[in-house]
Amino acid sequence: MLAKLHSFLKFEKDLIDKLTKLAEEQRDALVKFDMIKVEQLAIYQDDLVKKIREAEEKRIKLLMNWMGISRMEAVNLKLSSIERRLEGAQMLEIKRLRIALKKLVSNLQNLNNTNRVLANRAKSSIQNMMMMFVGGGHQMFNVKI
Numbered sequence: 001m002l003a004k005l006h007s008f009l010k011f012e013k014d015l016i017d018k019l020t021k022l023a024e025e026q027r028d029a030l031v032k033f034d035m036i037k038v039e040q041l042a043i044y045q046d047d048l049v050k051k052i053r054e055a056e057e058k059r060i061k062l063l064m065n066w067m068g069i070s071r072m073e074a075v076n077l078k079l080s081s082i083e084r085r086l087e088g089a090q091m092l093e094i095k096r097l098r099i100a101l102k103k104l105v106s107n108l109q110n111l112n113n114t115n116r117v118l119a120n121r122a123k124s125s126i127q128n129m130m131m132m133f134v135g136g137g138h139q140m141f142n143v144k145i
Contacts, residue, residue, distance in 0.1 A: 001066040004088055005082075008059040009097045011051060015105045019048045023111035030118040 023044050029037040063074040079098040083091055 001062065004062055005059070005066070006093060006097070008055060008062060009079075009094075009101070012055045012059065013051045013097060013104065015048055015055060016101065016108060019045060019052070020104055020108045020111060023108060023115060027111060027115050027118065028123065030115060032123065033122065048130055077114070 022041050026038060026041045026045070029035075029041060060074045061073065062078055063069065064071060067074070067077075069077070077100075079094060079118060083094050083098065
């Protein structure tokens with residue numbers, strides 16, 4: 001069971017790593033105002049998030065079966081508490097994965113915050129430009145397109 005848990009955690013780590021790389025690409029696309037790429041990346045991100053949820057669900061079921069605990073307990077179970085139940089190389093490997101996951105999630109949160117700020121700034125800039133053309137609801141330019 002521990003080997004299965006390790007493989008689930010490693011798989012989730014790999015997915016989060018891919019999601020982090022996509023967030024970095026998204027940041028670059030937002031800076032360059034490449035909206036087509038932003039849309040494509042959003043689709044890839046949605047797929048990855050779906051896979052992460054599925055992997056998380058499998059891990060929760062594994063913990064429920066392995067430890068004989070309820071779903072709520074499995075959801076709230078922290079890797080550090082599993083770590084305390086282990087010894088030797090098993091404990092060190094779970095600890096290494098826990099630390100790596102913590103760093104990845106922190107980095108992903110920072111990237112998501114940055115991307116949110118960039119997207120809001122882009123939205124605000126476009127709104128300001130539109131207000132220049134349509135001042136206070138009155139058309140400033142009489143142009144047919």
